[in-house]
Amino acid sequence: xxxxxxxxxxxxxxxxxxxxxxxxxxxxxxxxxxxxxxxxxxxxxxxxxxxxxxxxxxxxxxxxxxxxxxxxxxxxxxxxxxxxxxxxxxxxxxxxxxxxxxxxxxxxxxxxxxxxxxxxxxxxxxxxxxxxxxxxxxxxxxxxxxxxxxxxxxxxxxxxxxxxxxxxxxxxxxxxxxxxxxxxxxxxxxxxxxxxxxxxxxxxxxxxxxxxxxxxxxxxxxxxxxxxxxxxxxxxxxxxxxxxxxxxxxxxxxxxxxxxxxxxxxxxxxxxxxxxxxxxxxxxxxxxxxxxxxxxxxxxxxxxxxxxxxxxxxxxxxxxxxxxxxxxxxxxxxxxxxxxxxxxxxxxxxxxxxxxxxxxxxxxxxx
Amino acid sequence: xxxxxxxxxxxxxxxxxxxxxxxxxxxxxxxxxxxxxxxxxxxxxxxxxxxxxxxxxxxxxxxxxxxxxxxxxxxxxxxxxxxxxxxxxxxxxxxxxxxxxxxxxxxxxxxxxxxxxxxxxxxxxxxxxxxxxxxxxxxxxxxxxxxxxxxxxxxxxxxxxxxxxxxxxxxxxxxxxxxxxxxxxxxxxxxxxxxxxxxxxxxxxxxxxxxxxxxxxxxxxxxxxxxxxxxxxxxxxxxxxxxxxxxxxxxxxxxxxxxxxxxxxxxxxxxxxxxxxxxxxxxxxxxxxxxxxxxxxxxxxxxxxx
Numbered sequence: 001x002x003x004x005x006x007x008x009x010x011x012x013x014x015x016x017x018x019x020x021x022x023x024x025x026x027x028x029x030x031x032x033x034x035x036x037x038x039x040x041x042x043x044x045x046x047x048x049x050x051x052x053x054x055x056x057x058x059x060x061x062x063x064x065x066x067x068x069x070x071x072x073x074x075x076x077x078x079x080x081x082x083x084x085x086x087x088x089x090x091x092x093x094x095x096x097x098x099x100x101x102x103x104x105x106x107x108x109x110x111x112x113x114x115x116x117x118x119x120x121x122x123x124x125x126x127x128x129x130x131x132x133x134x135x136x137x138x139x140x141x142x143x144x145x146x147x148x149x150x151x152x153x154x155x156x157x158x159x160x161x162x163x164x165x166x167x168x169x170x171x172x173x174x175x176x177x178x179x180x181x182x183x184x185x186x187x188x189x190x191x192x193x194x195x196x197x198x199x200x201x202x203x204x205x206x207x208x209x210x211x212x213x214x215x216x217x218x219x220x221x222x223x224x225x226x227x228x229x230x231x232x233x234x235x236x237x238x239x240x241x242x243x244x245x246x247x248x249x250x251x252x253x254x255x256x257x258x259x260x261x262x263x264x265x266x267x268x269x270x271x272x273x274x275x276x277x278x279x280x281x282x283x284x285x286x287x288x289x290x291x292x293x294x295x296x297x298x299x300x301x302x303x304x305x306x307x308x309x310x311x312x313x314x315x316x317x318x319x320x321x322x323x324x325x326x327x328x329x330x331x332x333x334x335x336x337x338x339x340x341x342x343x344x345x346x347x348x349x350x351x352x353x354x355x356x357x358x359x360x361x362x363x364x365x366x367x
Numbered sequence: 368x369x370x371x372x373x374x375x376x377x378x379x380x381x382x383x384x385x386x387x388x389x390x391x392x393x394x395x396x397x398x399x400x401x402x403x404x405x406x407x408x409x410x411x412x413x414x415x416x417x418x419x420x421x422x423x424x425x426x427x428x429x430x431x432x433x434x435x436x437x438x439x440x441x442x443x444x445x446x447x448x449x450x451x452x453x454x455x456x457x458x459x460x461x462x463x464x465x466x467x468x469x470x471x472x473x474x475x476x477x478x479x480x481x482x483x484x485x486x487x488x489x490x491x492x493x494x495x496x497x498x499x500x501x502x503x504x505x506x507x508x509x510x511x512x513x514x515x516x517x518x519x520x521x522x523x524x525x526x527x528x529x530x531x532x533x534x535x536x537x538x539x540x541x542x543x544x545x546x547x548x549x550x551x552x553x554x555x556x557x558x559x560x561x562x563x564x565x566x567x568x569x570x571x572x573x574x575x576x577x578x579x580x581x582x583x584x585x586x587x588x589x590x591x592x593x594x595x596x597x598x599x600x601x602x603x604x605x606x607x608x609x610x611x612x613x614x615x616x617x618x619x620x621x622x623x624x625x626x627x628x629x630x631x632x633x634x635x636x637x638x639x640x641x642x643x644x645x646x647x648x649x650x651x652x653x654x655x656x657x658x659x660x661x662x663x664x665x666x667x668x669x670x671x672x673x
Contacts (some may be wrong), residue, residue: 053571074577086568090590100576102586234433 001153002029003064003077003185004052010059010095012045012211019045020211023059027152027189027204032181034190034198037208038234038365043191044159045211047338049188051157063155079148080157084164087132093143094119094128100151118146121180127246138169145180155187158293160347162197174201184250195235199223207231209365227269232363239328240290240304242361245273253358255279258323259302262354273361278361285317287355288330298350304328306341321345401529409644413637418568428645449628456625459539460608463546467603468596469553470547475558475595476588477487482569496551506545506616513541513617535618542617546607553606554599561595562588594670601657608653625649 004025018043028032031312035043052073061068068076079100082115087096094115095102101111115128121139122142123142124135132140142246148156160179178201181188192198198205199219207222207230212236213314217226226232227365239319243257253273254263264328266273286304295301304320307327308321317337320328328351332339341347387585410426418424434453437446474494476488497505512518513535520532535541565588573583589596614624629649632642661668 051575053575073575075581078575080566080572080575082572084566084568086566087571087585088569088573091586099573099578099586103577103579103582250379336557 001281004029004034005059005155005187006062006065007046007049008062010049010055011048011114012042012058013057018211020056022051023213025206025216025248027187027212029064029187030185031203032167032178032188032190032201034192034202034205036192036195036198037074037162037204038193041208042211045206045310046208047080047159047189048192048293050111050155051078052076065339067165075155077154078157079153079255081144081148081159083160085144085161087140087144087147089132091132092128093130093132093135094125096132097128097146097150099147114150121149121183122146122210125139130363135287138173141165141173142176145177149180149184151293153186155189158188158190158335160191160193162186163194170196170197177201180295187278198266199235207234209234209363225267225269226282226359227267227360229362231283231360231365232280232359232364236331237285238282239285239330241283241323242362243277243279243281245275245277245358247275248273249358252353253279255358256282262300262302262356262358263353264300265358269341273358280360280361280364281356283351285329285331287351288328290332291350295348295350299353300356301348301350302328303346303348306343306345306347307339308343309339318347320349338363372612376623405643406647408640409647410557413640430641431648433641436647447597452623452628453625453648453652455622457609457656459543459546459624460518460604462603463543463550463607464600466543466547467551468558469600469601471551471554471558472596475555475562476584478555479563479565480570481558494552494555502549502612503616505549506613509541509545509548509617513544526610537619538616539619542614542619545613545617546610548601548611549613550606553602557595557599557602558592561592563589593664594666597660597664597666597670601660604656605653606638608649608656 005025007023007025007203010020011018024047035046037043044247045054046198049056050063050068052068052071052075055069062346064300088099091099094112097118098106098111101114106114116125119125119128122145124139124142126147128141132143135143144161160175162177163174163189165173174197177188177190190198190202191276199222204215204216204221205222206219209230210301215222215231222231222235226235226238229240232238241255241257241259241262243255243262246254246256246261248254248266251268252263253266256263262281264283274280290299291298291301293362302322307321309316309318314334316332316334316341318330318332320330320339322328328349378386384524393525395531397535401607409430411424412429414421414423415667432448434449435445437443437449474490478490482490500508510517514520515532515534517535519535521596523529570583570588571589573587578586608624610624613625614622614627618624618627625645626649629642629645632638632645635640
């Protein structure tokens with residue numbers, strides 16, 4: 001049983017501070033949806049609106065087509081997994097897991113049976129009589145998931161639940177969470193500031209900044225077709241070149257930047273750019289190639305001085321100092337060539353116009 | 368031995384000696400020794416000074432026997448007056464304790480999890496400030512408040528709630544109110560400390576899983592606050608069972624508090640051994656109560672001191 005979640009024109013204000021402005025999202029039933037953004041962008045606020053701990057100042061939250069206004073968190077078909085898990089320290093593992101059943105007045109035999117089933121699901125069979133403090137971080141994590149699933153929610157809400165784990169465990173839990181989601185088939189709404197988590201686990205991701213949703217899409221769309229300057233700079237690495245639009249022809253624009261005239265694709269969904277508008281051209285590090293021979297065969301070329309070259313096995317990471325000293329990062333696939341540039345060498349790099357995107361000027365993500 | 372050496376190394380010679388000396392004097396000289404003397408007293412006859420140390424000065428359980436069975440000429444099966452007063456004192460102290468617990472738990476919860484900024488501080492301040500006033504003065508203030516021409520009676524007469532003044536003093540209502548009020552802080556603060564350290568997310572998690580407010584308190588907050596509840600209850604119980612000023616000033620003419628009997632034996636009765644025996648019985652009852660509380664709430668002594 002899953003349900004779709006719809007946020008319509010949701011505003012959340014705390015006094016003069018606006019935590020979420022005019023949020024419109026439709027999350028399909030049974031999908032793994034993430035809100036991705038830096039801390040303080042309002043993603044936890046939205047999660048609290050869905051779970052019912054917060055009423056939006058304006059707008060509606062509906063779950064399964066039903067307006068949730070005025071319905072408390074204990075009456076909503078959602079279950080929330082807290083950042084610090086919030087397991088009950090004075091209850092055993094099985095009592096923790098079946099708390100939702102206890103609330104509904106289920107008998108002890110029924111609760112034990114359900115606890116055993118869920119312990120099986122989270123691969124912790126026979127651990128029901130332990131106290132939570134006797135479990136490891138990853139095991140506690142799974143107990144929190146089982147406790148939430150026991151409530152048989154239609155929507156599971158996860159508030160950065162992996163942030164307390166070490167890197168290796170975090171990567172392992174990603175695939176485990178995804179597997180559990182596919183097994184139980186309910187809607188997962190996941191909050192994170194870690195783009196790796198968001199992109200690998202989710203069907204769709206909403207990128208947020210300053211209380212606004214910048215873009216919603218799957219991982220591929222976000223990476224290859226960012227719609228705003230923030231989304232382009234927050235998801236993955238990107239090289240920005242700021243300037244003014246000189247001309248627009250069809251799906252392409254020519255932007256006059258400090259590094260020269262650059263021709264780049266326009267984003268179809270973004271507000272249309274016209275000649276004279278301020279714009280930023282974004283190019284991914286892997287789209288940049290070292291110009292070798294005839295520069296005229298490239299749509300765009302940019303000059304810079306080598307700052308450093310780092311070898312990472314499959315890739316070389318080369319950092320150039322471009323116009324005004326701004327770093328230009330490029331990655332070069334290791335084909336057993338030796339790059340061997342000395343620091344300070346001048347280098348010309350080129351890229352195709354369809355590998356770059358010209359977006360309206362706007363705030364970028366902090367490094 | 369190693370622990371002591373580490374203690375000296377950590378704090379240095381002077382500070383270590385001071386700490387050990389101060390705590391040692393506090394416990395040994397001011398608490399244990401007087402209690403031992405009291406215990407010794409309680410097993411002796413009340414002799415005139417000339418006979419102390421003489422052949423008559425032997426150990427006896429006479430004072431304890433007296434407390435339970437009364438004088439040898441007592442026609443009843445047991446010492447009706449003293450035993451009744453003792454039991455009534457214990458029961459009244461239990462009542463005061465429960466009353467304080469019921470009143471302070473919501474206050475402590477509110478202060479810990481709901482009150483924001485200035486209002487919470489104002490509430491704490493208004494709890495503390497009345498205790499700057501001397502205990503005797505507060506008791507007399509209550510007497511004025513609850514007297515037959517006091518504020519409460521005047522208001523009730525004016526509002527038509529009663530047609531003649533209620534004798535709050537004779538009904539012991541003034542005394543319960545005075546005792547309950549006197550130890551409120553000793554209940555609020557242990558409860559507050561315990562409830563405050565509870566992670567708010569646990570309350571929200573329980574709520575998210577459908578729990579009613581009643582169940583959240585019963586299953587999550589109260590179990591967590593048990594050490595604080597035990598600590599507050601034992602303190603309020605002990606102090607109200609051992610209170611003297613409030614029962615003296617606010618108690619009705621016909622109702623004695625057990626401490627008043629002890630006081631009478633020491634003072635007007637001039638029988639220190641018997642007073643000591645009564646005091647030891649009260650102390651014993653209090654210790655039994657604490658152990659009982661710890662047993663019932665499954666709390667260890669270390670947790671109470673948290």
